[in-house]
Amino acid sequence: MQEYDVIIIGAGPGGLTAALYASRANLQVLILDRGIYGGQMNNTAEVENYPGFDSILGxxxxxxxxxxxxxxxxxxxxxxxxxxxxxxTYKLVKTSDEEFKAGTIVIATGSEYKKIGVPGENEYSGKGVSYCAVCDGAFFKGEDVVVIGGGDSAVEEGVYLTQLAKSVTIIHRRDQLRAQPILQKRAFANDKINFIWNADVQAISGEDNKVTGVQYRDKVSGEQKQIAASGVFIYVGIQPNTEMFRDLPILDDAGWIITDERMQTPVPGIFAVGDVRKKDLRQITTAVGDGGLAGQHAYDYLQTLTD
Known part of the structure; x- marks a missing residue:
């Protein structure tokens, strides 16, 4: 069985930064990931809000x-x-093929946006379909965009998009929003926000490799309709990739990993960084900050094992 000082599970920006800090401290580090390194950055066409770059491909x-x-x-x-x-005194990491031992673990498995599962959603992901207004809103300055959803995130991000887009249309499957009253009040008071109620989204349409609109069915009349848009922002929920950690006492009721300001979970020697944590802002920059802290404090923790 191979042994390491630190095993990092997940190779997104948080995991990679933790690896940098831990290995720079002369620790033996293994990064495990079920896919290509970079995580969701690989699905991002352009990154315009990472310090040091005016714009860089994900x-x-x-x-x-x-x-x-x-x-x-x-x-x-x-x-x-x-x-x-x-x-x-050590952690055992099990994979589908083998097992590893480590003095400490950094979990960086991230989260996934829930999808609506309609034609065009995957095809135009990163080409007009987005799940993050803060990440991609600037690409739609002066354009008409659609937000799908009716909860806090949908309404809050819809309001945010009005600072950039020409217009924002919120499409919701019910006849009223589920967002907090204060968020609803802001949205209803904003002249740039329109609403389509009782709408069942059928497909996201496009041409020339970019989004052109959303097709939906009016649930009251049964009529098929379409709205033109350059961007579609989907907010029907987000879920952490933590199913494999259910046996550890580190998750809240929704499955997010709980940490302190040192990125330490309730289990000594197990840290968590990035989008898998319960946090407000899920960005490359915040994941990198988490990773730096975890890499350093993983080193600190290992020193306590030898004292």
């Missing part, structure tokens, strides 16, 4: 972060983690 930023993270000896390996066992 895959290019992933490549740069990977080379930075591995320059001090951190190893990268494909692996689907199925469980972590806490043996106090």
């Amino acid at each position: 895959p290019d930023l992933s490549e740069k972060m990977y080379h930075s993270a591995t320059q001090f000896g951190a190893q990268y390996q494909y692996g689907t983690v199925t469980a972590i066992e806490d043996h106090q």
Whole structure:
């Protein structure tokens, strides 16, 4: 069984930064990921809000972060983690193929936006379909956009988009919003926001590799309709990738990992960073900050095992 000082589960920006800090402290580091390094950055056409770059392609930023993270000896390996066992003085990481031992663990498995599952959603992801207004709103300055959803995130992000877009139309499957009253009040008072109620989204249409509109069915009349739009922002929920950690006492009721300001979970020696944490802002920059803290405090924790 291979042994490491630190095993990092997930190779997104948070995990890669943790690997950089931990390996720079001369620790033996293994990064495990079930896919390509970079995580959701690889699905981002352009990143315009990462310091040091006016604009950079998501895959290019992933490549740069990977080379930075591995320059001090951190190893990268494909692996689907199925469980972590806490043996106090060491942790056992189980994958679908093998097992590893480590003094400490950093979980960086991220989260996933729930999809509506209609034609065009996957095809135009990153080409007009987005799940993050803060990330992609600037690409639609002066354009007409659609927001799908009726909860807090949908309404809040819809209001945010009015600072950039020409108009924002919120499409909701019910006849009233589920968002907090204060958020609803702001949305109804905003002249740039329109509403389509009782709408069942059928498809996202496009041409020339970009979104052109949304097709939906009026649930009251049964009529098929379409609205033109350059961008579609989908907010029907987000879920953490934590199913494999259910046996550890580190999750809240919704499955998010709970940490303190040092990125330490309730289990000593297990840290968590990035979008898998219960947090407000899920961005590359915040994941990188989390990763730096976790990498440093993983080193600090290992020192306590030898004292």
